[in-house]
Amino acid sequence: MKVLMRWGIPALVVVGCVGYLIYSASGGASEYYLTVAELQSHASAGDVRVAGIVEDDVQKSDGGFHVTFTETDNTASIPVAYTGTLPDIFRPGITVVAEGKLGADGVFHATTLLAKCPSRFSTTPYTQ
Amino acid sequence: MIIGYLGAGALLAGLVMGGFSAVLSFWSGWRENAVMVRVGRRAFYAATAMVVVAGALLEVALLTHDFSLAYVTEHTDLSTPTALVASGFYGGQEGSLLYWALILGLLGSASLVASASLGERLAAYAAGVLASILSFFLIVLVLVASPFDLLSITPPDGLGLNPVLRDGGMLIHPPVVLAGFASFAIPFSFAAAALLAGRTDAAWIAHTRRFALVAWSLQSAGLVLGMWWAYHVLGWGGYWGWDPVENVALMPWLATTAYLHSSQVQEKRGRLRTWNFSLVILAFLLVVFGTFIVRSGVVPSVHTFAVSAIGPWFLGFLFACIVFSAVLLSLRSSTLVDARAAAPIVSREGAFVVQNLLLVGVIAVVMWGTILPLVTGMLGAERVVAAPYYERAAAPIFAAILALMAAGPLLPWRRAGRSTIRALRWPSAAALVTLVVMLAVGARSFPALVAFSLAAAAVATSVTIYGRAVAASRRDWARLASRLVLKRRRYGAYLAHIGLVVLAAGVAGSHLWQQEKSVTLAPGGQVTVAGYTLTYTGSQERQLSDHTELVAAMTFGDSTLEPSRATYAGLGGQSLTRVAISTTPVADVYVVLAGSNPDGSASFQVFVNPLVTWIWAGGAIIILGVVLGNVGERSVAAAPARRRAPAAVPA
Amino acid sequence: MAIIVATLLLFAAGPFVLWPLIKTPPEEPAET
Numbered sequence: 001m002k003v004l005m006r007w008g009i010p011a012l013v014v015v016g017c018v019g020y021l022i023y024s025a026s027g028g029a030s031e032y033y034l035t036v037a038e039l040q041s042h043a044s045a046g047d048v049r050v051a052g053i054v055e056d057d058v059q060k061s062d063g064g065f066h067v068t069f070t071e072t073d074n075t076a077s078i079p080v081a082y083t084g085t086l087p088d089i090f091r092p093g094i095t096v097v098a099e100g101k102l103g104a105d106g107v108f109h110a111t112t113l114l115a116k117c118p119s120r121f122s123t124t125p126y127t128q
Numbered sequence: 129m130i131i132g133y134l135g136a137g138a139l140l141a142g143l144v145m146g147g148f149s150a151v152l153s154f155w156s157g158w159r160e161n162a163v164m165v166r167v168g169r170r171a172f173y174a175a176t177a178m179v180v181v182a183g184a185l186l187e188v189a190l191l192t193h194d195f196s197l198a199y200v201t202e203h204t205d206l207s208t209p210t211a212l213v214a215s216g217f218y219g220g221q222e223g224s225l226l227y228w229a230l231i232l233g234l235l236g237s238a239s240l241v242a243s244a245s246l247g248e249r250l251a252a253y254a255a256g257v258l259a260s261i262l263s264f265f266l267i268v269l270v271l272v273a274s275p276f277d278l279l280s281i282t283p284p285d286g287l288g289l290n291p292v293l294r295d296g297g298m299l300i301h302p303p304v305v306l307a308g309f310a311s312f313a314i315p316f317s318f319a320a321a322a323l324l325a326g327r328t329d330a331a332w333i334a335h336t337r338r339f340a341l342v343a344w345s346l347q348s349a350g351l352v353l354g355m356w357w358a359y360h361v362l363g364w365g366g367y368w369g370w371d372p373v374e375n376v377a378l379m380p381w382l383a384t385t386a387y388l389h390s391s392q393v394q395e396k397r398g399r400l401r402t403w404n405f406s407l408v409i410l411a412f413l414l415v416v417f418g419t420f421i422v423r424s425g426v427v428p429s430v431h432t433f434a435v436s437a438i439g440p441w442f443l444g445f446l447f448a449c450i451v452f453s454a455v456l457l458s459l460r461s462s463t464l465v466d467a468r469a470a471a472p473i474v475s476r477e478g479a480f481v482v483q484n485l486l487l488v489g490v491i492a493v494v495m496w497g498t499i500l501p502l503v504t505g506m507l508g509a510e511r512v513v514a515a516p517y518y519e520r521a522a523a524p525i526f527a528a529i530l531a532l533m534a535a536g537p538l539l540p541w542r543r544a545g546r547s548t549i550r551a552l553r554w555p556s557a558a559a560l561v562t563l564v565v566m567l568a569v570g571a572r573s574f575p576a577l578v579a580f581s582l583a584a585a586a587v588a589t590s591v592t593i594y595g596r597a598v599a600a601s602r603r604d605w606a607r608l609a610s611r612l613v614l615k616r617r618r619y620g621a622y623l624a625h626i627g628l629v630v631l632a633a634g635v636a637g638s639h640l641w642q643q644e645k646s647v648t649l650a651p652g653g654q655v656t657v658a659g660y661t662l663t664y665t666g667s668q669e670r671q672l673s674d675h676t677e678l679v680a681a682m683t684f685g686d687s688t689l690e691p692s693r694a695t696y697a698g699l700g701g702q703s704l705t706r707v708a709i710s711t712t713p714v715a716d717v718y719v720v721l722a723g724s725n726p727d728g729s730a731s732f733q734v735f736v737n738p739l740v741t742w743i744w745a746g747g748a749i750i751i752l753g754v755v756l757g758n759v760g761e762r763s764v765a766a767a768p769a770r771r772r773a774p775a776a777v778p779a
Numbered sequence: 780m781a782i783i784v785a786t787l788l789l790f791a792a793g794p795f796v797l798w799p800l801i802k803t804p805p806e807e808p809a810e811t
Contacts, residue, residue, distance in 0.1 A: 007470065007473075007481060010473055010478075010481070010482060010485070011485055014482070014485040014486060014489060015485070015489075017489075017524075017525075018489035018492055018493065018521075018525065021493065021520070021521040021522075021524060021525070022492065022493055022496050022521050024520070024521075025493075025513075025516075025517045025518075025520035025521035026496065026497070026500065026513055026517050026521070029513050029514065029516045029517035029520065030500065030504075030511040030512065030513045030517065031511060031512055031513070031514070032509055032510070032511055033428060033501055033505075033510040033511060033512045034509075034510075049428075049512060051428065058701065060723065062648065062725075062731065063648045063722055063723045063724055063725045063729060063730060063731025064693075064722040064723020064724070064731050065646060065648065065722050065723070065731045084646070084733075085363075085364075085646070085720055085722045085733045086703070086722070087364075088362075088363070088702065088703050088704055088705055089290070089702055090702065090703070091699060091700035091701050091702040092700050092701075093700060097428065097430075114430050115430070116429075116430055116431065
């Protein structure tokens with residue numbers, strides 16, 4: 001019993017602190033992770049992430065700092081405008097995750113663009 | 129073609145042998161049949177040999193461009209450089225599993241060779257557990273994900289490696305990390321064996337600790353190499369993204385760090401056995417969990433995860449391991465009860481307990497962030513978290529750990545008294561001085577002030593330990609040297625501590641004080657970031673066989689940086705950036721070429737990253753400390769005999 | 780075909796694995 005008292009209290013303190021840290025940090029910092037189709041029907045104040053495939057209409061400008069393209073998940077599409085350095089792998093046909101807000105102009109303004117690393121564990125088999 | 133059949137045969141033989149080893153080892157351990165124990169162990173060695181044969185066959189197939197194997201076709205082509213062809217072994221799903229099995233077999237065999245002195249039963253059970261894990265991997269390799277699957281028609285050339293992956297980092301980082309992951313199975317096997325045999329005493333510790341140290345060292349190297357690769361090659365200006373793949377590599381490392389410290393309490397005082405066993409088991413469960421997450425596609429990640437067939441297998445294996453471990457721990461809980469009374473909280477032992485709690489806390493933070501998409505996705509709308517969450521939640525815990533590194537080593541094993549307070553004056557002074565200096569130079573960031581003050585304190589403590597050795601030897605350098613060598617485990621550990629603090633300082637500096645500017649410049653234009661002025665002098669574009677290369681030149685003081693960007697029209701306009709970095713111990717100037725415009729201007733992203741070199745230096749010092757501290761360790765059998773008797777209480 | 784290869788490999792490994800059994804006569808106690 002004494003052992004429990006001695007170690008229980010610091011343990012409880014640490015657990016409590018960690019729990020509080022997790023709770024407070026995840027509440028504000030988490031974002032919705034949506035498909036393109038879900039984006040249209042989703043109303044949110046903060047940034048969201050949208051995953052989809054890049055279509056063939058990539059337009060780069062401003063020395064590569066600005067790009068517009070259409071992102072699709074094969075059921076819905078959305079135009080995306082991104083300002084910043086493009087990930088190397090970026091090209092039509094790859095999966096990207098755009099982080100930002102859907103503007104009143106119907107364009108998704110992305111502040112971050114994450115592209116999936118090329119096949120390390122993909123199971124795209126060789127098709128003959 | 130033949131290689132496909134030979135390789136598949138070798139894997140199948142390995143599976144049969146591994147299964148045989150598992151069954152026989154458990155049975156012979158239970159029956160204490162010494163002869164059969166040795167047969168079971170040899171069966172494990174034979175299974176390992178089969179895996180080695182399979183591995184050699186795969187490498188031969190790769191190097192001879194045997195495109196009849198689907199794996200070779202998918203991951204190489206005739207134009208891929210040889211080194212990268214060879215590295216294709218561990219570059220794909222099936223090959224990386226074979227590589228994993230290979231490391232497991234080799235390290236497992238090494239651990240078993242040394243294990244005979246632990247007692248037949250424990251050695252037998254350890255072989256049984258190792259063989260079971262190896263057999264699982266071989267089942268997956270044989271039934272679900274074989275690198276030796278043949279194509280019905282052999283193509284003339286392969287699909288090749290994406291240019292982004294054609295880099296030296298690809299050669300080193302994956303095999304080290306994969307080896308790290310695989311090696312956590314060894315301490316787990318010995319922990320499980322000890323619980324099964326009901327032997328939770330000191331003899332087990334030295335052996336388990338040695339292999340936990342191997343796993344920890346491999347994983348440390350893998351993590352730092354990964355950070356180095358991300359920073360130098362991927363070009364986004366950072367080195368850690370809190371992506372699920374990174375997180376699952378970090379968590380077992382945290383658990384093992386806790387174990388390596390906490391096991392000292394068991395060595396010295398025979399206490400904290402429950403913690404130690406739990407931590408070793410937790411590390412392995414986190415590895416299995418991580419492998420499931422990484423290869424199943426259940427959480428979003430920048431690393432490609434197709435929903436693959438092996439996901440359910442690893443989920444099943446994870447479930448089996450959790451049940452096995454939980455049952456074992458609860459059935460043997462009586463053997464884990466500490467015979468001696470607990471030391472007060474303010475003591476070395478207390479510090480280790482707090483360390484365990486804090487590190488488990490970090491694991492909880494990282495775990496929650498990693499599985500949040502899975503949990504929220506199942507309950508409703510999927511949500512993800514990014515770096516801000518991890519930083520906000522984990523940073524305070526890391527700060528507490530730094531403080532512990534400053535205070536813990538100076539605390540005595542029993543009650544802390546006046547001499548302790550005297551000893552703590554050094555780290556306190558170091559912290560205070562650092563704080564004052566930082567405030568004086570104008571630093572106002574609270575996290576930076578806290579981080580660097582605590583870092584200074586932790587370094588001061590480690591230096592104090594060395595200082596005590598110097599003082600005790602009374603300027604007799606030969607005596608000092610022999611003392612350092614005799615107690616090298618201790619002094620090596622404190623060197624590793626210094627390394628960790630240097631690394632932490634590097635992380636803090638580069639993270640808190642990073643500055644960045646995105647700018648488009650005409651030739652002759654200048655940009656200033658954090659006091660560094662760069663001048664864009666011009667760029668050149670060259671057309672090569674499969675890509676165009678744009679190289680820009682920026683002068684910066686006396687040096688010239690040449691960031692470049694290659695564009696592969698044949699691959700849909702995909703690019704490959706080469707970051708240009710100017711490195712000094714104070715800061716890195718890091719330039720990314722975003723692109724060029726028809727009017728001759730070019731766009732850049734310029735970062736100034738302070739103290740990044742400290743990260744790599746710190747990592748090297750850690751490895752140095754661990755290696756120096758553990759060179760030529762005495763054999764297992766000798767160690768328990770020299771232990772002071774009261775500590776080792778056999779179950 | 781792979782099964783044939785596997786069987787051959789297992790037979791090749793057999794003597795090595797079973798050696799402790801082969802060299803210890805049944806009645807005698809096992810050596811360490």
